[in-house]
Amino acid sequence: GAGVSQTPSNKVTEKGKYVELRCDPISGHTALYWYRQSLGQGPEFLIYFQGTGAADDSGLPNDRFFAVRPEGSVSTLKIQRTERGDSAVYLCASSLMGDFGNEQFFGPGTRLTVL
């Protein structure tokens, strides 16, 4: 079956612009996670959705970052007034359920470059 997909694969934008990154999880997976991976580092947690609701957004760095999952499937990560420091690979993962260490399946990521 299809894995987690993310679009676009690459996004180049200018400082101050608004961007949206999309994640399409594996069908039937109720849990969805966003992570950010800077060059040479491990992924860092941003936000976790269980169904439609954001169950944990403690990893969002500031209020320029926002994510939604209105129908409990596709999720969009939104970044306002982008800064050069936002440049990173944004990874999405989904799992069947959000608890008890369920295996997370990762998408290929969106590489965001802020000029």
Place this chain on the structure above:
Amino acid sequence: AQKVTQAQTEISVVEKEDVTLDCVYETRDTTYYLFWYKQPPSGELVFLIRRNSFDEQNEISGRYSWNFQKSTSSFNFTITASQVVDSAVYFCALSLTGANSKLTFGEGITLSVRP
């Protein structure tokens, strides 16, 4: 807060050598899960193994083996008879049990296997 440390940043071996990747973790919780993920040059994170904190039994899967020792808070990964295709970045990660299985990753180890 949880922390995962992968002290080795880069390892280079010749094909057919055995190699061990170290992982040390910190958590105050008594129940948790440990993971290893592989990130090949293509960028997509690939799940390798999940271990429950209650289960300290070592595991072997083909050329891969894992040694979990709660006494030293370590979860080391050994590749036997390494191959060029093993070249990748390897991440160790931890999640707590409960309603949110967000992963805390280490910094990753870049493994290069030379022919």
